[in-house]
Amino acid sequence: MLFSPGLHHGEIKVGGPGRAIEYALQMVRLPQNRMMDEIAARRELTIEMIDPIVLRLVPFYQKSATGSRVNKFGDLTVIRYNHEENFSQIQPFVGSVLSARAFHDMVEYAHDFMRQRAGLFASRVKAGKIRDCHGDLHMRNICLTNGVYIFDCIEFNPRFRYGDVAADIDFLAMDLDFHSYKTLSNYFINRFAAVSNDPDILKLVNFYKCYRAVVRGKIHAFAATEPELKPEEQLKALQTAKAYFDLAWRYSQEH
Numbered sequence: 001m002l003f004s005p006g007l008h009h010g011e012i013k014v015g016g017p018g019r020a021i022e023y024a025l026q027m028v029r030l031p032q033n034r035m036m037d038e039i040a041a042r043r044e045l046t047i048e049m050i051d052p053i054v055l056r057l058v059p060f061y062q063k064s065a066t067g068s069r070v071n072k073f074g075d076l077t078v079i080r081y082n083h084e085e086n087f088s089q090i091q092p093f094v095g096s097v098l099s100a101r102a103f104h105d106m107v108e109y110a111h112d113f114m115r116q117r118a119g120l121f122a123s124r125v126k127a128g129k130i131r132d133c134h135g136d137l138h139m140r141n142i143c144l145t146n147g148v149y150i151f152d153c154i155e156f157n158p159r160f161r162y163g164d165v166a167a168d169i170d171f172l173a174m175d176l177d178f179h180s181y182k183t184l185s186n187y188f189i190n191r192f193a194a195v196s197n198d199p200d201i202l203k204l205v206n207f208y209k210c211y212r213a214v215v216r217g218k219i220h221a222f223a224a225t226e227p228e229l230k231p232e233e234q235l236k237a238l239q240t241a242k243a244y245f246d247l248a249w250r251y252s253q254e255h
Contacts (some may be wrong), residue, residue, distance in 0.1 A: 026118060032051075034145035037138075040179045049144055050188050053172075056148040058196045061165045065132040069187045073162035074130030076121045082159070086214050092246075093221045097241050102249040106210060109252035113207050124164050129198065133168035137162035138175040166201045170208035177209070178247055210251035217244030221250060 014024075032038060032085065039045050072078065087107055094103045114121070134141075135154030143149040154161045169192055176185035193201045220241035223236045 010197040011184050026114040030143040030151075030255065031145050034143050036142040036144055037140045039144060040139055040176075040181065045181055045184060047184060047187055050184055050191065052094060052144070052148045053142065053150075054191050054195055056150065057169065057192065060150075061131050061133070061168075061196070064128060067077065070132055070162045071125050071130045071190065072231075073159060074164055076118055078159070080114055080119065082189065083114070083211060086211070086218060090218050091161065093241070096121075097224075098217070100248070102245060102252075103180040105124065106214065106248055106252045108172060109210065110207070117203070119138075120200070122172060123168070123200070124204075127200075129165050130163060131165055131168075132158075133161055133163055133165065133210065135163075135168070137168050137171045139172070139179070164208070165196075165198070166204040167211070169201075169210045171212045172207060173205065174209040174216075174247070178244065180211070181214075185239075187226050206251045206254050210248050213244050213248035217241045220244060 021229060036049075037044070039049070087103075087110075090098070091103070094100055133153075134150065136152060137150070141152045143145070169189065173185045173189050176182070176188065189202065189205055193199055218241075220237045223229065223239060224237040226237075227236070229237070
């Protein structure tokens with residue numbers, strides 16, 4: 001909208017002729033009941049809703065920035081750093097929010113995968129699969145209404161946004177698993193791999209799902225310690241953290 005001086009008495013009006021003084025953005029609220037997480041909570045999510053998401057994401061990644069500035073975030077050194085940071089941050093919760101066995105298994109799984117698949121990570125960089133991604137691709141950031149609207153990407157830290165396309169889409173796949181949509185999760189990953197002509201993405205599914213589940217568990221574990229939360233909110237955060245860590249542990253056992 002254009003703010004401009006009016007024709008009489010020097011008034012300022014919206015629209016009309018005159019010199020532009022300021023611009024305003026009129027926003028439209030997305031319908032809450034069409035948010036993907038809300039649809040999932042009502043158990044109304046279907047395969048037919050997955051295809052439009054894939055068709056929106058594939059060209060997004062194809063057009064996203066890549067190159068030397070972005071590619072360094074696909075280097076195994078950075079990927080290893082991200083995992084080690086996660087593990088060091090959740091270690092204080094071992095024995096209370098997650099078991100010592102689960103923690104050990106997740107750490108060993110990540111270390112083994114990175115050691116054994118070093119060539120795969122290098123090939124992803126060479127193939128141009130490291131992109132300026134979304135960074136926070138889960139159901140709460142997707143609206144399914146008269147099309148697909150994906151919003152609220154991470155802007156504050158490129159390390160959390162730049163990376164392998166596989167790491168980005170596996171966030172949504174993990175979220176579908178967490179909400180008991182395993183069939184749709186598998187369909188989403190396989191459909192994305194087919195449409196994007198990227199079969200190697202399937203080799204990274206569990207690895208990045210595990211990573212994303214640990215991140216979500218960590219966030220909720222931290223929330224459970226926030227003194228400003230009500231006791232019932234702390235308990236809910238704690239239970240959610242345990243559920244995410246349990247999911248991450250299950251991924252570590254599926255290799």
